[in-house]
Amino acid sequence: MTTQLTPPASTSAPASPGVEAPAPGASAAELVARRRKGYSLEGDFYTSQEVYDLDVDVVFSKNWIFVAAAAEIPEAGDFVTVDVGKASVIVVRDDDDEIAAFHNVCRHRGSRLLEDKGFVGNIVCPYHRWTYALDGSLLHAESQPPTFDKTCFSLRKVHVRNLAGLVFICLAPEAPADFDEVAKIVEPHLLPYQLDKAKVARQVDLPEAGNWKLVMENNRECYHCDGHPELISAYFPIFAYDEEDITPRLKPLYDRYTKAADALAEKRREQGTPLADHMQLDTRQVGFQLTHLPLDGEGKSFAANGAAVCSKLIGEVKDAAFGDLSLHMQPNSWFHFLGDHAVVFSVMPTSPSTSVLRTTWLVHPDAEEGVDYDLEALCTVWNATNDQDRVLVTNTQIGCSDPSYVPGPYSMVEDQVEGFVNWYVTRLREHLGVEATA
Ligand code: 3BY
Numbered sequence: 001m002t003t004q005l006t007p008p009a010s011t012s013a014p015a016s017p018g019v020e021a022p023a024p025g026a027s028a029a030e031l032v033a034r035r036r037k038g039y040s041l042e043g044d045f046y047t048s049q050e051v052y053d054l055d056v057d058v059v060f061s062k063n064w065i066f067v068a069a070a071a072e073i074p075e076a077g078d079f080v081t082v083d084v085g086k087a088s089v090i091v092v093r094d095d096d097d098e099i100a101a102f103h104n105v106c107r108h109r110g111s112r113l114l115e116d117k118g119f120v121g122n123i124v125c126p127y128h129r130w131t132y133a134l135d136g137s138l139l140h141a142e143s144q145p146p147t148f149d150k151t152c153f154s155l156r157k158v159h160v161r162n163l164a165g166l167v168f169i170c171l172a173p174e175a176p177a178d179f180d181e182v183a184k185i186v187e188p189h190l191l192p193y194q195l196d197k198a199k200v201a202r203q204v205d206l207p208e209a210g211n212w213k214l215v216m217e218n219n220r221e222c223y224h225c226d227g228h229p230e231l232i233s234a235y236f237p238i239f240a241y242d243e244e245d246i247t248p249r250l251k252p253l254y255d256r257y258t259k260a261a262d263a264l265a266e267k268r269r270e271q272g273t274p275l276a277d278h279m280q281l282d283t284r285q286v287g288f289q290l291t292h293l294p295l296d297g298e299g300k301s302f303a304a305n306g307a308a309v310c311s312k313l314i315g316e317v318k319d320a321a322f323g324d325l326s327l328h329m330q331p332n333s334w335f336h337f338l339g340d341h342a343v344v345f346s347v348m349p350t351s352p353s354t355s356v357l358r359t360t361w362l363v364h365p366d367a368e369e370g371v372d373y374d375l376e377a378l379c380t381v382w383n384a385t386n387d388q389d390r391v392l393v394t395n396t397q398i399g400c401s402d403p404s405y406v407p408g409p410y411s412m413v414e415d416q417v418e419g420f421v422n423w424y425v426t427r428l429r430e431h432l433g434v435e436a437t438a
């Protein structure tokens with residue numbers, strides 16, 4: 001995340017009445033081949049049914065996607081279902097306390113098995129009551145011939161990983177292998193927060209009137225962050241700057257920031273957790289970015305003056321002023337981990353022009369609503385931020401659907417948007433076997 005004190009130097013071309021909007025209706029292969037580096041995507045990327053189908057079949061079905069916090073399914077038998085296009089997946093905690101994932105399709109005649117979320121002893125099909133254990137094995141199917149072999153009809157498995165309390169699935173037969181390498185880097189950073197044992201304080205599904213990529217692109221920059229007064233008030237308005245950019249006017253602020261960053265580094269060292277940032281958003285198939293930032297004011301949480309919003313610290317965190325560890329992952333998630341809570345986000349596509357942003361707030365399992373935290377106060381900053389972003393996404397979907405829309409250049413502070421788009425275009429180019437022509 002980058003916050004500007006002054007606007008960046010303009011990189012946009014002068015107004016040019018001669019600029020022509022690309023003709024609509026190009027195939028997905030043409031669109032990804034001619035995508036111009038450094039520029040936003042053509043409008044068809046956000047409106048075409050062909051592109052949407054590819055997004056579901058390639059981006060969301062062949063890559064690891066974030067689908068739930070493990071804390072949503074704390075006990076054996078707790079489950080959530082996840083819709084990916086026409087596919088539905090059951091994510092369930094099994095009797096060994098492991099998280100498993102299965103296609104939500106009965107092995108008899110295909111009925112949907114479970115809806116939404118809840119608790120089950122076994123997974124029982126509502127149609128003819130075939131009954132599956134939490135490990136997916138078929139336990140019982142009535143009226144079968146003696147030759148019937150139950151072991152041939154287990155639920156079909158989906159790849160799943162529980163990364164320190166964050167649950168990812170991959171629908172492909174072969175999941176991208178570098179997830180494990182990324183997990184090895186990320187996991188030690190997350191251990192102090194003990195997310196697997198956290199409590200879900202609230203979950204909100206926000207329908208977005210925009211393509212899922214617009215929600216992600218918007219998340220990947222703070223060029224627009226003047227529109228987030230609640231969020232940016234928690235951060236130092238400084239960290240976009242290199243030391244040489246620091247004018248005498250900025251020096252006191254810079255010194256204050258440096259002091260807070262040093263203090264945070266010391267606290268993380270004491271807690272035995274790594275300090276390094278990582279920026280691999282478009283260089284890996286499991287693209288990710290991990291950033292440690294001190295917060296301004298009291299330095300504790302997402303609230304006015306950086307005040308805490310939960311008096312019980314999350315996990316094993318020892319100091320309330322533990323900064324903001326943010327994790328951004330391709331293609332559909334981002335996360336903020338603070339001393340007193342964590343907030344995790346997933347975006348799922350629902351049509352070419354709509355998507356759903358799911359936000360989940362996590363606190364210490366013993367934190368009591370009304371005693372240790374006020375639920376509204378806990379959620380204020382991100383409810384406001386998400387709603388502000390929703391309006392920006394809606395307007396961008398409308399603008400990108402306008403026949404006059406022409407892709408525009410990214411500024412110097414939109415490098416993570418570029419990272420997202422490069423990652424995305426690479427996935428489609430690989431799948432379609434097309435080379436860049438632009
Ligand atoms: O959550 C984030 O990291 C980003 C950065 C700023 C805007 N946005 C919501």
Ligand code: FES
Pocket residue numbers: 106107108109110111125126127128129130
């Ligand atoms: Fe599930 Fe028949 S379809 S038991």
